[in-house]
Amino acid sequence: MPYTPSDQKLQTLTSRINRLKEQLTFQPQKKETTMKSNLTRLNKLEEQMNSTPATTTTVQPPAIEVMNSLDLLATINRYRLEDGKNEMRHCTFLKRIEDELEEEERNASTYIDTYNRDQKCYLLDKEQSLQVAMRESKNVRKRVIVDIKRLTIENKQMKEQIKTVAPVAPTTHQIPQTLSEALLLAGSLAQEVEQGRSLMLQAAPKVAYYEEVINSNGSLRTGEVASEIGFSSIKLNRLLAEYGVQRKVNKRWVLNIAYANKGYGVESTYVDDHGNSHNSLMWTQAGREMILGVIKNLH
Secondary structure, three states, rough: OOOOOOHHHHHHHHHHHHHHHHHOOOOOOOOOOOHHHHHHHHHHHHHHHHHHOOOOOEEEOOOOOOOEEHHHHHHHHHHHOOOOOOOOOHHHHHHHHHHHHOHOEEEEEEEEEEOOOOEEEEEEHHHHHHHHHHOOOHHHHHHHHHHHHHHHHHHHHHHHOEEEEOOOOOOOOOOOHHHHHHHHHHHHHEEEEHHHHHHHHHHHHHHHHHHHHHHHOOOOHHHHHHOOOOOOOHHHHHHHHHOOEEEOOOEEEEEOOOHOOOEEEEEEEEEEOOOOOOEEEOHHHHHHHHHHHHHHHHH
16 A cells, blocks of 8 residues: 555644745845745756756956956055055045046946945056056055066966866756755755856956957057156146147047147047046057157157
């Protein structure tokens, strides 16, 4: 005869299953996830893992050319303390960046502070980091510059070494045999998916900035040319305006007629701190040579 559990045993099993459901379903981070949606996601993920072919994946090394203002400040403060100076606050450092770089050269981003609040920061490329570091004392400046250049060299070496790698095998999960195991596995997979999406969202500003700015076809921002001659971008823009090279129209720099159509500059689109798109003047190599000639004449 087939085994038939007693009513008491059925009641006990049902109670245990309900407790397991409550433990998973009502965790704070998964209030909106029901058992049904978890199991549906589990089935979809299992199908994807079984149907995805093994392919060679190209791995991009971290874009060390782009440095978060928090990371740069941490490096600066380490050497400030060793030099007997006080640490600089991040809000003060942001004002320095805004004073040193034109608005069109600044790439704003955000980070989450210890109180889980969104706070403003900037993403800086190598030249901008060096330019901002020039405001420090000689001892601090020298050591920060060495660190920035070292990171750049290490990144180039990493790019040469890492071309393609074998695909990373997807995380394997044992097929659940009971309802409780299925619930736990579904919750685990849901958390993995959410963590992956969170990492992608965090990386998006850096990736976009690296693709659109760092890899721009050899064009140079005013700040890059300015750092080459020891000026701030604001000072260089003012000198070029006084010399008659450029003028401001609707809050952006444009070349004067005498310097237009000579291959000195190109228009580039950028997004300001408020998410609005604008055109920005960038310099070609011919424009860079022209600027160096102007500065030489002024001195």
